[in-house]
Amino acid sequence: MIIGNGLLARSFALEFSTDPDIVVFASGVSNSSESRASEFARERALLDRALDQRRLLVYFGSCGVATAEQDPSPYMQHKQEMEARVLDSGHGLVLRLPQVVGSTSNPHTLINFMRDRILSGQSFTVWSKAQRNLIDVDDIAAIGGRLIRGHRIAPKPISVAAPQSLTVIEIVGLMERILGRKAHYVVEDRGAPLRIDADEACAAAADLGIDMGPGYAERILRKYYAP
Incomplete structure (x- = not known):
């Protein structure tokens, strides 16, 4: 069963839409800048109803939860709460995701924002020390499917991410090259390295023949954004 109709929901639908034993929860707050309590409450209520079904529930958390600053944003606080709800249910699996790259009209994703600017x-403003991790939504579906079938229930979140993160400035450079246009941005001395333990996901990727080695980020950006 799939809850949601966005990018992740569509990617997982082929394998799990008719599965009676698994609920893939792919409907929630998609804008990391969101601060409205009403939006968080909507997802919370929907998640609670899904958890009441007592089936294995897969929830997509955020790798940013593990790397959040001491004063996390309302969005990160919300993700922390939702992850805890799922793990405490006794029948949930949390897959933490970084920056998902795929075909979506959502203007709030990092790459769509860069492309549009x-x-x-x-x-636009770029933090000089900030890093982001990019992964193809198709690879998330493949790796996630393997992890779901193999784990069923896990006591802690599993990060589904690429082995290497890039600075935001490096990502801007890739997008400039792919689009053939010069970006206009202001650099601020802010941000921090992104540390993600993606060993389990990378092992699953290797088993599936998914190449996330050098050049992975540029390959997936060209896949979805090359003219």
């Missing part, structure tokens, strides 16, 4: 010529 670069193509429009608008200036």
Whole structure:
């Protein structure tokens, strides 16, 4: 069973839409800048109803929860709460995701934001020390499917991410090369390295023949954003 109709929901639908024993919860707050309590409450209520079904529930958390600053944003606080709800249920699996790359009209994703700013010529701010981890949504579905079938229930979140993170400036450079346009941005001395333990996901990727080695980020960005 799939709850949701967005990018992740569509990617997992082929394998799990008719599975009577597994609920893939792919409907929630998709904007990491969200701060409205009403939006968080909507997801919380939907998740609680799904958990009441007493079937294995797969929830997509955020790798940012593990690397959040001492004063996390309302979005990260919400993700922490939802992850805890799922893990405490006794029949949940939390897959933490980094920056998902795929075909989506959502303007709030990092890469869509960069693309739109670069193509429009608008200036934007880049944190010099910030890092992000990019992964193809198709690879999430393949790796996630393997982990779901293999774990069923796990006592802690599992990060589904690429083995290497890039600085945001490096990602901007990739997008400039792919789009053939110069980005206009202001650099601020902020941010921090992104540390993700993705060993389990990388092992599953290797078993599936998914190459997440050098050049992975550029390959997936070209897949979805090359003219």
